[in-house]
Amino acid sequence: MSDLKLTTTEVITTLYNLILNKATRTWEREQLMTTKKALEQENDLAVESAKLEAVLRPLAVRHNLTPDVADFYAQLTNQPQESFDLSRFYQVDQPYEERAIFAGGCFWCMVEPFETRPGIIMVVSGYTGGTVVDPTYDQVATQTTGHVEAVEIIFDNRVVNYADLVAIFWQITDPTDAGGQINDRGQQYRPVIFVQNQKQRQIAEDSKERLIASKRYQKPIVTTIEAATTFWPAENYHQQFYKKNRQRYQRIENARRQYLALQHLRSKFRLVWQRLGRHFKK
Template identity: 45%
Template sequence: MATEVATLAGGCFWCLEAVYDDLKGVTDVVSGYSGGHVNAPDYQQVCTGTTGHAEVVQVTFDPDVISFKDLLDVFFTIHDPTTLNRQGNDVGPQYRSAIFTHSPEQKAVAEQTIAELNQSALWNAPIVTQVVPFETFYPAEDYHQEYFKNNPNQGYCMVVVAPKVAKFRKQHYERLKA
């Protein structure tokens, strides 16, 4: 099985990881940091908003089961791509919306998807999602991995993550792992 990698930023990585873990064709999801200028940053550094990194998930997927376009279709339903450096109450450049492309094909698909979504006027504002070449990924600390699965009763998970996961499952039921 040949796999591909997608690196996506759409606010808190706990939300994205919980959703992508449920998708058919996704073989691995790792929370981490990308897009910054500090080598091997930790969570505390990224939270300051000064490292340039975004909270991201790196999604390994089987393109014979799910396409990069399908991953983006999910991506654009689980966060607000029209708010600059913010998702809900999470504010700062670390919470920006971004697609870190791994190939010219991913770049083309991302740009085409954004153009189609802007044209559809699905949102009341233009999409501000960055489409930038992937450079480096730093995995987040172990306690961030599978955070929602391991901490479903934590306050943020109950109030923010769980509703996003429920909405995703309802909208993309046919794409869920068995």
């Protein structure tokens, strides 16, 4: 492990906050408390940090630490991840700015397809649609909060319009899967378009009707259109995951793309056969 670029006081403060963090798991909390007590007894920072890093490592390499503890582990190993700046998210939008909220499986795969488009100001991963205030990732994963993983997009409507974003959403999700998305199973992954106003609702509903009428899918379209409720930004670890953990993201995204590509190809073949069948019946 490289030399830790934090002071003892900074580490103790961080440990204290992580111990109080409701998202921290019991086992993690026990390890953090052990290190905190050792440092408060003026034990060597480098030695205690190395011990903590070693005990957390098995979970860290499997990406199984809770998000805030994972961020701290990155600091322990001198691979700090910059905190995601949410200040823009809380600012009042300009007259030419709008917001869109989409849920389509794991939010890790929902950011890049939108963020890389012209006119997109910000994409935030988070939770919405449920009843629990300021939920954590672990809480949402229990499927008891009513929340789904989603992204909230701030966009410049002079460059890109809401209908364009809805069209992208249909391309990157499976609208026939109400139990999740591809490999992401559970109600927290169900596909939803959350609308901010009547204009967005009309655009989304018209788009959905056109998709149904196209007969592109053999199964029913189950993506719901619901009124937007409070959107809770997810932990720092989850923000812009496609940039922070590029290799892991690419493995997940490649599997997702292959599934959707095969689904779209089957749909095209089915439509072609239907047209040919009608032609030969004439």
